[in-house]
Amino acid sequence: MTSAVATRSRQPTRRKQDTSHPQGPARQDAAPRAPQRSPHPDTPDTAEDFARLLTLPEGAEREAVRQGVITAWLPMADRLATRFRDRGENLEDLKQVAALGLVKAVDRYDPERADAFATFAVPTIVGELKRHFRDNTWGVHVPRRVQEVRAKVRTALRELSVSLDHRSPSVAQVAAHTGLSEDDVLLGLEALESYKSLSLDAELSDDDDGYSLKDRLGTLEPGFGLINDREAVKPQLARLPERERHILYLRFFCDMTQTRIADELGISQMHVCRLIARTCTRIREELGTAPEPADSPEPHPEQDHPEPEQERTAA
Structure with missing residues (x-):
């Protein structure tokens, strides 16, 4: 019995000696160390x-x-x-x-x-x-330096708004925080508004009237191009005889045909056609815009004469 107790008491001591020895049998029975895993499951071993x-x-x-x-x-x-x-x-x-x-x-x-x-x-x-x-992703092309300035200004605005109790910092405060000049800060603030362009179809009000930005944009008035021409011919028209000026007025401002003008003045339609052609040629020559001889055909009767709108453009 004494020998059995002595045997049991020696077993833990022998197990401890075996595990501490690098060449002991416990070294062979130990499980292999698991490979170190990535903190993200989407990083496979390839x-x-x-x-x-x-x-x-x-x-x-x-x-x-x-x-x-x-x-x-x-x-x-x-x-x-x-x-x-x-x-x-x-x-x-x-x-x-x-x-x-x-x-x-x-x-x-x-x-x-x-x-x-x-x-x-x-x-x-x-x-x-x-x-x-x-x-x-920029609505307009912005140089890379301006983009970097914009990023610094945006970060400074976010950081300073926290320290200033959500108050908007001044340009000087942003400049001091970023180390940029005030001009660069202003450039960065302007670039902040240039990242995304506003659509012309964007509604400007919450109403259901569909009022959009494009409704506030002006269009080119076609009459603006005629202002210089009208002002240029005014002196020449004022120097015309009364009958010729009246004929031009009836033709180009009242859109009357040559036949109606002839009936009103008591002359022939061919005579009206010749007066209009001669008067327009004289005005062009005085303005220095007379066409080449090949572009100046002889006056034709009513059926071959240009329409009022075409004559108005030529005049």
């Missing part, structure tokens, strides 16, 4: 696939491995795209941009020069998203 891409020649097999790697990392690209979802862009468009960045990262990644693919892919995808916002 080290073997990247190693195969280095050895495979161009062809269908290599393209299949490449597509498999891209598909495996797409969830991470979608996650990075969601970081920018509150900036006015459609989330699906951002996911497409992130997928494009992922493709570039897969094609450029060299496992012999970089550690893990995620450390290389994340900056590439985020850079592609930022480039998309910089180059494709």
Whole structure:
């Protein structure tokens, strides 16, 4: 009995010695250490696939491995795209941009020069998203320096509004906070309003009258182009004889035909046609706008004479 107790008392001591010895049998029975997991479940282990891409020649097999790697990392690209979802862009468009960045990262990644693919892919995808916002989302083209100034001003406004109890900071305060000049701060504030353009169909009121911005825009008045011409011919018209001036008035301002003018004045229609042609030619010559001889046909009867609107334009 004494020997049995002694045997049981020696067993814990022997187990402790075995586990502490690096070559003991307990070392062989220990479970292998689990690999370190990424904090995100969308970062798969594709080290073997990247190693195969280095050895495979161009062809269908290599393209299949490449597509498999891209598909495996797409969830991470979608996650990075969601970081920018509150900036006015459609989330699906951002996911497409992130997928494009992922493709570039897969094609450029060299496992012999970089550690893990995620450390290389994340900056590439985020850079592609930022480039998309910089180059494709502005309503007007803005230089890159102005965009950087705008980003600093926007960050300063957000930080200062918290410290100032949500009061809007002054230009001088923003300049002191960012280290920019006041002119650059004003430039950044102006750029803040240039990111998105306002649609002409945007309604300006909450009523149901459909009053939009384009309803407040003026249109080009076609009569403005005739002001200079009318002012130029006024002196020439004033120097015309009374009958010729009256004929021009009836023809071009009252839209009367040559036959009606002839009946009112008691002369022939051909005579009216010749008077109009001669008077218009004289006015053109005095203004220095007389046409070439080939463009000055002889007056024709009523059926061949231009319509009143065409004559008014010629005059």
